[in-house]
Amino acid sequence: MARRARGTSAGLDRHRIATAAVALVDRDGLERFGVRRLADELGVDPMSIYHHVKGKAALLDAASEAVLHEVEIGAAEASDDWAEIARRTAHGYRAVACRHPRVFPLVVVRARTSPVTVAAVERLVTAMRAAGLPDRVVADTPGVLFGFLNGHLLARTGEGPEVPAPVGEFDAAAHPTTAALAPLLSDVGSVAEFDRLLDTVLAGIRVSAASG
Amino acid sequence: MARRARGTSAGLDRHRIATAAVALVDRDGLERFGVRRLADELGVDPMSIYHHVKGKAALLDAASEAVLHEVEIGAAEASDDWAEIARRTAHGYRAVACRHPRVFPLVVVRARTSPVTVAAVERLVTAMRAAGLPDRVVADTPGVLFGFLNGHLLARTGEGPEVPAPVGEFDAAAHPTTAALAPLLSDVGSVAEFDRLLDTVLAGIRVSAASG
DNA sequence: GCGGTAAGTTCTACGCCGTAGGTTTGCCGG
DNA sequence: CCGGCAAACCTACGGCGTAGAACTTACCGC
Incomplete structure (x- = not known):
């Protein structure tokens, strides 16, 4: 790669760097x-x-921030x-996790309290409060919802096997119930599964509101 | 540190190495x-x-495996x-995450499908099936439960600020509802909060079973 | 006892990494 | 035309993971 002469501009800025970082991680993985x-x-x-980003850590922050900005709430x-x-x-949120599976772990452990996340939370809790749900439940909702989202998507977008089942190969004789249930887990990683699990969580929030 | 002569035994084995690795990560963090x-x-x-563990990756696997073995189901x-x-x-699971906050991220992304996890899942789904819950719900339960556990505990045990609120500092004027709810989030990270959120998730599973 | 062998440990060396510090260059206001 | 400044580059250092070889010891059939 031929470098330019010393003083000429390379057109670098924080945004271009972050974008390239995301692309590189997507292609080669976090390790590389x-x-x-x-x-x-x-x-x-x-x-x-280093004239635009302080160090490697800040570079990873920038990358996860860039990915988070891709989230579209969709009206x-x-x-x-x-x-x-x-x-x-x-x-x-799931869409970006699937689009950038190798950057997503970064998003989970780093960019908490990102403006994007905060804004999304504000929209959600405002609607819940307007619907008359108890404050206790409303206040706990982001924790349970994003807890589930982060954990689940991390498991489903990880680097593991092609279809990273929640329970991989195992001794069928020693774990008969799990074995019997295995056919029901054929859609692991699909939108359908995601919807079912998400609805379970939302149902929990709903009944907490009703019984609290 | 004086080294022993070349042939003498150092008493190394996989277990001793894994234990030391956990201690080191606990003390100095993953980065170091x-x-x-x-x-x-x-x-x-x-x-x-390297004569006992294949490489750095295997070392981290061993460490997370060791931590996972500490989980006690408690009768x-x-x-x-x-x-x-x-x-x-x-x-x-939470107790282990709190005891080894800096190793826990490793546990989340690596040791899925560990024997310990598989056994715990088997116990749970067997009891649920025996209780007559629909197979669909039983099969989905590990995904939603461990999804929540991993995501939530990752957020609560991270390296962030002392009390890593789900939503950190923010512009109170721009996010009035979040600001109004803030007093209810004073127990972030406590067992009480964990219990509330966990009960919400379990409630969701229960009503899915009832209405499915 | 004794030579042979396998296992465990250490030594050396290579290529890569993050990054601190200094140097070069083009641009722009005066 | 010039002096300063921002942006880019070059050099160098210490640390990293680890491949391969060299060495020491323990053990076993004889």
């Missing part, structure tokens, strides 16, 4: 990611990157049904 | 973990470790109430 590889990808000296405000808002938010 | 540091800790040459079999079994399993 590094400042030098990213610099190669950008046709740039490694140290040039969530058009509805005032809180469950519908929750479902659309969840599906938007 | 490395084969050389672990070797120093064990008073041993780095390469000696879960004494009860035949599936919800009680789920609660005890969840609390055992």
Whole structure:
């Protein structure tokens, strides 16, 4: 990769760097990611990157932030049904997780409290409160919903086997019930499964509101 | 650290190595973990470790496996109430996550399908089936339960601020509902909060069974 | 006893990594 | 035309994971 002369601009900025970082992680995985590889990808000296991003950690932050910005709520405000808002938010979140499976672990452990997330939470809790749900339940909802989303999507988008079943190969004789249930888990990772599980969680929130 | 002569035994084995790895990650964090540091800790040459564990990745696998083995179900079999079994399993899992907060991310992304997990799942689904819950719901339960557990505990045991609120500092004016709810989130990270959220999830499973 | 063998440990070396510090270059206001 | 500045580059350092070889010891059939 031929480098430019010393003073000429490479057109680097934080956004371009973050985008390239996401692409690189998507292609090669988190393990292989590094400042030098990213610099190669950008046709740039490694140290040039440091003029826009503080270090590798900040680089990963920028990447996960960029991915999070891709989330589209999809006209969530058009509805005032809180469950519908929750479902659309969840599906938007799932879509990015599937689009960037190798960056998603970064999103989970890093960019909490991102503006995007905060805004989504605000929309959801506002709708729930307007619907008259108890504050206790409304306040707990983000924790349970994003807890489920992060954990589930992490399991379903991981680097594991092609279809990472919740329970992989196992001794069928020692675990008869699991074995008997296995046929029902044929759609692991599908939208249908995601919807079923999500509805279970939302149902829990609903009955907590009714019985609390 | 004085090394022993070349042929003398260092008393290394997989278990001792895994234990030391867990201790090292607990103390210094994942970022600082490395084969050389672990070797120093064990008073041993780095390469000696490679005769018992294949490489760094396998080392991390061993560490997360060791942590997972610490989970105690706590007489879960004494009860035949599936919800009680789920609660005890969840609390055992949480206890480990709190005891080893810096190893837990490893447990989440790696040791899925560990024997310990598989056995716990088998106990749970067997009890649920015996209680007459629909197979569809029983089969989906591990996914929703461990999805929630992994995601939630990851958020609550992360390296973030002292009290990693689900929504950190934010513009109170721009997010009035979240701000209004903030006082209700004073117990973030506590067992009480964990119990509330867990009960919400279990309630969802229960009503799915009733209405499915 | 004794030579042979296998296992466990250490040594050496290679290529890669993140990044601190210094150098070069083009641009732009004066 | 010039002086400063921002942006990019170059060099270098210490640390990393680990392949391969060298060495020491324990053990076993004889």
